[in-house]
Amino acid sequence: MKHSGKPGRDTRKRILDAAEYLFSHNGFHRTSIKQLASEAKVNLAAINYHFGSKMALIEKVIERQLRPINQQRVERLAAIRQTAARKGCRPLAEDLLHAFIEPAFTINTQMQERRYLLALAGRAFSETDTAIRTIFINQFKPPFMLLFQAMREALPDLPEDVLLWRLHFAIGAMTHCMRLCSVDSPSADLCPQADDSETQVKMLMEFVTRGICTPYQPVEKRSKRR
Amino acid sequence: MKHSGKPGRDTRKRILDAAEYLFSHNGFHRTSIKQLASEAKVNLAAINYHFGSKMALIEKVIERQLRPINQQRVERLAAIRQTAARKGCRPLAEDLLHAFIEPAFTINTQMQERRYLLALAGRAFSETDTAIRTIFINQFKPPFMLLFQAMREALPDLPEDVLLWRLHFAIGAMTHCMRLCSVDSPSADLCPQADDSETQVKMLMEFVTRGICTPYQPVEKRSKRR
DNA sequence: GTCTATAGATTGATAGAC
DNA sequence: GTCTATCAATCTATAGAC
Numbered sequence: 001m002k003h004s005g006k007p008g009r010d011t012r013k014r015i016l017d018a019a020e021y022l023f024s025h026n027g028f029h030r031t032s033i034k035q036l037a038s039e040a041k042v043n044l045a046a047i048n049y050h051f052g053s054k055m056a057l058i059e060k061v062i063e064r065q066l067r068p069i070n071q072q073r074v075e076r077l078a079a080i081r082q083t084a085a086r087k088g089c090r091p092l093a094e095d096l097l098h099a100f101i102e103p104a105f106t107i108n109t110q111m112q113e114r115r116y117l118l119a120l121a122g123r124a125f126s127e128t129d130t131a132i133r134t135i136f137i138n139q140f141k142p143p144f145m146l147l148f149q150a151m152r153e154a155l156p157d158l159p160e161d162v163l164l165w166r167l168h169f170a171i172g173a174m175t176h177c178m179r180l181c182s183v184d185s186p187s188a189d190l191c192p193q194a195d196d197s198e199t200q201v202k203m204l205m206e207f208v209t210r211g212i213c214t215p216y217q218p219v220e221k222r223s224k225r226r
Numbered sequence: 227m228k229h230s231g232k233p234g235r236d237t238r239k240r241i242l243d244a245a246e247y248l249f250s251h252n253g254f255h256r257t258s259i260k261q262l263a264s265e266a267k268v269n270l271a272a273i274n275y276h277f278g279s280k281m282a283l284i285e286k287v288i289e290r291q292l293r294p295i296n297q298q299r300v301e302r303l304a305a306i307r308q309t310a311a312r313k314g315c316r317p318l319a320e321d322l323l324h325a326f327i328e329p330a331f332t333i334n335t336q337m338q339e340r341r342y343l344l345a346l347a348g349r350a351f352s353e354t355d356t357a358i359r360t361i362f363i364n365q366f367k368p369p370f371m372l373l374f375q376a377m378r379e380a381l382p383d384l385p386e387d388v389l390l391w392r393l394h395f396a397i398g399a400m401t402h403c404m405r406l407c408s409v410d411s412p413s414a415d416l417c418p419q420a421d422d423s424e425t426q427v428k429m430l431m432e433f434v435t436r437g438i439c440t441p442y443q444p445v446e447k448r449s450k451r452r
Numbered sequence: 453g454t455c456t457a458t459a460g461a462t463t464g465a466t467a468g469a470c
Numbered sequence: 471g472t473c474t475a476t477c478a479a480t481c482t483a484t485a486g487a488c
Binding site: 025026027029030122123125126128129133137140141144145161162164165166168169170171172173174175176177179180185187190191192193200203204206207208210211212214216 | 251252253255256348349351352354355359363366367370371387388390391392394395396397398399400401402403405406411413416417418419426429430432433434436437438440442
Binding site for chain 4: 032033034045048053054
């Protein structure tokens with residue numbers, strides 16, 4: 001009968017931590033459970049014992065990392081909406097975008113040593129495995145839909161499909177930034193110096209806010225194509 | 227003695243085509259040589275015979291797809307610079323961005339059936355394998371550096387590091403768009419309808435141009451954080 | 453719950469006949 | 471150049487002793 005409690009929980013946590021680290025750096029498929037066991041200093045069989053399969057472990061790792069981020073997104077978006085409704089005015093697009101973007105850069109990554117986690121979250125849309133991408137998307141969908149709805153209120157004159165495109169462009173800029181900010185890259189010399197996350201969020205916010213909050217009309221006619 | 231010429235070239239091309247298709251859809255590591263041989267309808271050993279190794283094939287596939295895109299980028303950027311210099315004025319940031327972005331969406335993908343190739347090119351920065359990412363980055367670097375230099379001329383008042391960040395945000399928006407436009411996705415219901423590539427480029431251009439060509443200053447102070 | 457040992461499948465790559 | 475056959479390595483997952 002299990003009553004010690006500790007050793008089991010500890011093993012589970014060690015596996016999750018090691019998985020976060022290795023998945024972030026090497027991706028899901030290029031990380032074997034043998035590597036995981038070695039990194040976590042647990043027995044190879046323990047992983048399948050505690051999680052059932054590698055895919056189930058992947059799911060748990062993704063969930064553990066994304067849930068607090070997305071929860072805070074939803075809470076903050078709802079709060080902004082409520083405040084606006086109370087005041088009888090529209091929510092500010094900039095506030096909504098900030099509520100969506102900032103949690104990704106601050107939750108779980110306060111410590112510089114854990115910034116590699118950004119890579120994991122930033123891989124949502126570029127994962128080639130459909131099963132894994134589905135796990136990501138399912139986590140991502142609720143806060144994104146909420147953002148979309150709220151942005152429709154904030155920018156009622158923007159056509160719906162244009163807004164959706166622009167939100168996706170913003171997502172692309174954000175996830176790319178998360179990947180760049182996370183770990184070692186062979187593109188190091190192309191990259192801006194990784195400043196503090198506050199600066200990153202500020203610059204990203206400025207970029208996407210300008211890109212999104214612009215009345216829709218084709219930019220002035222191009223003079224020549226080439 | 228080899229004199230027929232045809233069968234060899236044909237096999238090589240069939241392998242490259244099949245590799246493009248499978249790599250685009252399933253990623254590099256999740257595509258096995260056996261699958262490749264089956265898709266290309268060639269013998270399993272032919273792949274190692276013609277390319278030496280799987281990694282060498284990956285490199286050839288990436289090069290074949292990115293070279294014409296990047297070549298056009300470089301040519302167009304250089305032409306814009308030259309024209310501006312001849313007129314004694316600065317190049318237009320918008321023209322430069324267009325010269326960099328548009329080739330990705332038009333070269334090799336004129337036919338709707340080949341749009342899956344966008345996924346391959348869009349995976350440059352999200353690949354977890356360092357060796358593969360290095361291949362991508364090496365192809366990407368020359369036109370990107372040229373864009374950066376030209377943009378410095380176009381926007382001399384923008385601090386260098388701010389410009390670099392913004393260019394990366396634009397890259398993120400672009401690659402994300404390329405991934406979305408390419409293939410089947412479990413996020414289908416989150417995605418804007420895949421219009422024609424002309425509309426996509428237009429909207430993307432509008433977004434990044436606004437985001438980049440803005441004087442640098444923190445957006446107005448945020449009223450409250452939460 | 454933890455461990456050893458191993459099954460069972462798949463991988464990239466190669467040797468050698470034709 | 472093309473093919474068959476196969477190697478050696480690696481992978482996920484499990485069975486069974488402790």
